[in-house]
C-alpha cells in the first residue's frame with residue numbers, strides 16, 4: 001500500500017485535473033457556441049424573422065398570388081418578360097395586382113384607368129422611382145441620370161433642362177437633321193438591305209448625336225455609335241432582373257465581399273465606360289467652341305446656360321448622354337416593330353402606300369410638310385406603338401406617401417408598374433388586340449371600341465404617364481412618321497421566308513425592360529427606278545447639310 005499511496009495521491013490530482021480540463025474545454029466549446037450563436041445564428045434568426053414579417057401583405061393590399069415567407073412573390077416572377085405573367089394573372093386577380101418582392105410592396109396596374117387615376121391625376125405622389133442600388137448608386141450616382149433620379153429638386157432641375165431642349169419649337173427645329181438622316185437611311189436600305197437592322201439603329205443615334213452634340217454618326221460602325229450601343233447594352237443587361245442579387249429588396253446583400261460579387265466589378269466598369277464616353281463628347285464640344293467653331297446643338301446651349309444654372313460638368317455631360325440613351329434604342333426598336341408589322345400585313349402596306357402616293361406621287365419623297373395630312377400613316381404609327389410597345393412592362397414609379405385607391409391601401413414606398421402590354425392588349429378596350437389594325441385609330445381617336453369619356457385617356461401608354469412621361473415623345477413621333485412615310489413611299493416590304501414570321505411577344509423579341517424584335521428575314525424591294533433616283537438625288541443634296549457636322553472622330 002505504501003507504494004500505492006503516492007500513486008493514489010498522485011492519481012487524485014490527476015483525475016481532478018482531467019475533470020477540470022474537460023469542464024474548461026466544455027466551457028470553451030459552449031462559449032464559442034454562445035459567441036457563434038450571439039454573433040451569427042441569432043442575428044441570422046432575427047434577420048429571417050424581420051424579413052418574414054416584412055414579406056407579409058399589408059392589410060387591404062390589392063389581391064395577388066399568395067407568397068412565401070421572406071421572399072414573398074419573388075419566385076412567381078419569371079426572370080424574363082414578367083409582364084406576360086402579370087397579364088395572365090388579371091383573369092384571376094383583376095386589373096390591379098399586389099405583389100410582395102421580399103419586403104417590398106409592388107402593384108401592377110393592368111388597365112389604363114388605374115394609370116390615369118394614379119400616375120396622371122395623383123402625379124404629385126406617384127412620380128418617385130424605386131431605389132436602384134446598382135443603376136442609381138454604383139453606375140450613376142449623384143442623381144445624374146434622369147430616368148433613375150428620385151422625384152425631388154435634382155430631378156426637377158434635370159427635367160426642366162430637358163424640357164427646355166425638347167419643347168415643341170426646339171424639336172421642330174430638328175426637322176432638317178431628321179430629314180437628312182432619314183434620307184440617308186433609305187439609301188442605306190437600298191444599297192445594303194440585309195443590314196436593315198443596323199441602318200435603322202444608326203438612324204436614331206445619328207439624330208441624337210447631331211442634335212445634342214453637333215456630331216456625325218455616319219454608319220452603324222462609327223466609333224461613337226458603337227460606343228453608345230456597347231455601353232447601353234451593358235447598362236440595360238445589368239439592370240435586368242436576375243442579373244444581380246436582389247440588393248434593393250435585401251440591402252444586407254450590399255455587404256457581400258467584392259470577390260463574391262462579380263456584378264459589382266461589372267457595374268464599376270460600366271460607370272467608367274459611360275462616364276468617359278459622355279465626358280469625351282462634352283470635351284469635344286468645348287474644344288470646338290474654344291476654336292470658334294459653332295454647330296448649334298443642345299450641348300452648346302447647355303454650356304451657354306451652365307454658369308447661370310450652376311450645373312456641374314458631370315451634370316451637363318450626363319444630360320447629353322442620357323438623351324442619347326433614351327432616344328436611340330427606343331425609336332429604332334419602334335421602327336423595327338413597324339417593319340415587322342408590314343411583313344405580316346401587306347394590305348396595310350398597300351393602303352399606306354396609296355395614301356402617301358396621293359400626296360407625293362413619285363416625283364419627291366414625303367417631307368415634314370406632308371405628315372400632317374397622312375392620317376392613315378399616323379394610325380399605323382399609333383398602332384405600332386400599341387401592338388408591340390418597346391417598354392411593355394413599364395418603367396416603375398414609386399409612391400411617396402401612403403394612399404388609398406378603390407378600397408385598397410397602398411403604403412408609401414410601393415413600386416408601381418404600368419403594365420403597358422396588358423393595357424394595350426385589353427379586350428374590353430380594343431377589338432382583336434393582338435391584330436395589327438391601324439383602322440381602329442381612324443374610327444376612334446384612341447383606337448378603342450367605344451367612345452372615350454375619360455379626358456385623361458392617352459392615345460398610347462407606350463411613352464409612360466404622369467409627371468415622368470417620356471420627354472422625347474414629340475421628337476420620337478416626328479422620327480417615326482417621317483421614316484414610315486419615306487419607307488412605304490420607296491419600298492415594298494416583304495418577308496423573305498415562306499413560313500409566317502414569328503411575331504409572338506414571348507419568343508420573337510429580346511428580353512429586358514426595352515425590347516426589340518429579334519432579327520427577322522425581310523426584303524426591301526424598291527417600288528420603281530424613278531423613286532430610287534429621286535431618293536438618291538435628295539440624299540446628294542442632304543449630304544451638304546450633313547457635312548456641317550464635320551468628320552467623325
Ligand code: HEM
Nearest residue numbers: 146147326327330331391395463464465468470471472476
Ligand atoms: C419611340 C420612342 C420612345 C419611347 C417608346 C419612349 C418611352 C419612354 C418611357 C416608357 C419612359 C418612362 C415613362 C414613365 O416613367 O412613365 C420614357 C422616359 C423618358 N424618355 Fe422616352 N421614349 C422614346 C423616345 C425618347 C426620345 C427620342 C427621348 C429624347 C431624346 C426620350 C427621353 C426620355 C426621357 C428624358 C425620359 C425620362 C423621364 C423622367 O424620368 O422624368 N425618349 N420614355
